């Protein structure tokens with residue numbers, strides 16, 4: 001479904017959906033902003049009428065003209081417009097920030113609920129761009145667009161009306177030029193926006209090349225790719241230069257073009273209006289008003305055409321964000337579970353106090369699964385694991401070991417068959433219940449920015465400092481932490497980059513067991529862990545796995561040998577199962593694997609011991 005979503009072209013009505021989503025909670029701000037924009041447009045347009053009235057007054061009354069009265073009117077208009085401009089900028093700025101916050105929060109919350117399959121099909125960079133730049137652009141366009149359109153359009157219409165009212169013939173001559181101006185402005189705006197978009201795209205590519213070259217500097221050097229990287233980089237920078245020049249050409253040509261039209265309109269007013277003044281059919285004040293208005297039309301025309309072009313160009317962003325918010329999470333609590341709130345609450349309580357929620361047996365019953373519909377990974381997979389057993393999964397790379405534990409963790413659900421926990425299909429219980437009973441350690445563990453203490457606490461937000469230290473001791477990482485400058489208060493950098501993989505794995509091990517999970521899933525780290533850490537991990541595994549049902553994707557002979565049950569997986573099938581001794585005696589697949597893969601390790605161990 002997500003693949004479809006990724007490739008789905010424009011979704012109809014995305015603007016409408018977005019509008020209703022954001023309009024309701026911000027209704028009052030929108031209305032106030034519109035009123036502020038309308039009043040500003042009215043006040044803006046009135047300045048010229050005061051000028052007209054003053055000129056006519058001076059022509060008619062000479063030295064007796066009411067200068068003070070006109071001055072006061074002008075001052076009042078000036079103060080009003082200053083106040084309103086300040087007010088609407090605050091309103092639009094606030095609205096834009098609020099909309100951006102709301103959209104980002106909604107998208108982020110929604111992303112958190114989506115299933116693994118969605119993330120399989122959508123690149124991280126793509127998702128980040130939706131949550132950051134698309135939402136920012138939408139919020140800006142809506143807030144400032146509302147302001148500009150509700151100021152600009154009434155202003156233009158108002159001026160048109162006033163000019164036609166003052167002298168409809170001259171009005172038609174002057175205004176006749178403006179449709180051309182609007183057309184030209186739209187043409188330029190669309191092209192400027194398109195060229196800016198292309199420029200941004202190239203710029204992102206260049207940033208990605210920088211990023212890849214810096215983070216992959218070692219690999220680049222080893223593969224002697226520096227010259228190739230530089231060539232790619234130069235290609236893109238040359239392209240960017242061309243695009244920048246084109247963008248500059250359009251922007252620089254835009255204003256002179258617009259000015260030509262406006263000057264023509266002013267000239268037409270002067271030419272035809274001047275003749276009428278000389279003929280006595282038009283007052284001097286009206287002529288002045290025409291000339292002012294012709295020039296004053298430029299700003300709103302530019303703003304309105306700019307905003308309309310921007311709205312049109314933002315449609316793709318709106319469709320992407322709405323598309324993202326429309327994706328339904330695949331793995332959610334079943335209707336029966338959600339309907340039965342009491343059951344869900346009781347289950348949540350079970351996980352907190354332990355209660356009688358003991359997880360006993362785990363059973364895979366005729367389970368089939370594939371990441372893609374036409375590429376099955378598991379076919380009619382059957383497995384029965386008694387409570388408290390330690391299970392080691394072994395098999396060639398790509399045989400399906402991780403898939404089995406992902407299904408157990410309900411990251412994915414079987415496409416066929418059932419996974420039973422304590423004899424009950426796990427889909428009949430809440431996700432919260434399963435997750436609170438699961439502890440997971442990945443081969444490449446992820447730590448969050450924050451202290452080591454807070455990272456361990458993620459496994460149980462209620463844990464006391466003593467419990468955190470006890471968990472660290474249980475997995476043999478306490479001493480390692482204490483050797484660090486700030487101990488448990490040591491800051492973990494983004495992604496845990498200041499810690500070794502072994503340290504990260506031990507910390508995430510402590511995080512996994514602090515919630516006292518009844519099922520522990522672990523993907524053993526291999527080459528990235530030094531001998532000392534490996535030893536620490538081994539020791540802790542023995543104690544921590546006791547009394548829990550554990551699934552370890554095992555790479556070390558010691559883990560495999562001590563497991564209660566070894567599962568040999570091949571091509572998504574369980575080809576052998578039993579203890580180390582039983583499987584060796586069978587002289588089957590495991591025996592072969594042992595000979596090829598583990599014999600050396602076994603000899604090394606013996607050598608070590610002697």
Ligand SMILES: Nc1ncnc2c1ncn2[C@@H]1O[C@H](COP(=O)(O)OP(=O)(O)OP(=O)(O)O)[C@@H](O)[C@H]1O
Nearest residue numbers: 120371372377395396397398399400401402403404
């Ligand atoms: N997210 C995914 N999307 C599509 N196919 C996947 C995905 N994850 C795994 N696969 C495919 O499923 C099959 C089983 O993969 P799995 O990761 O379960 O194997 P594994 O035994 O754990 O391998 P390894 O020991 O290398 O981790 C492989 O063919 C793999 O390409």
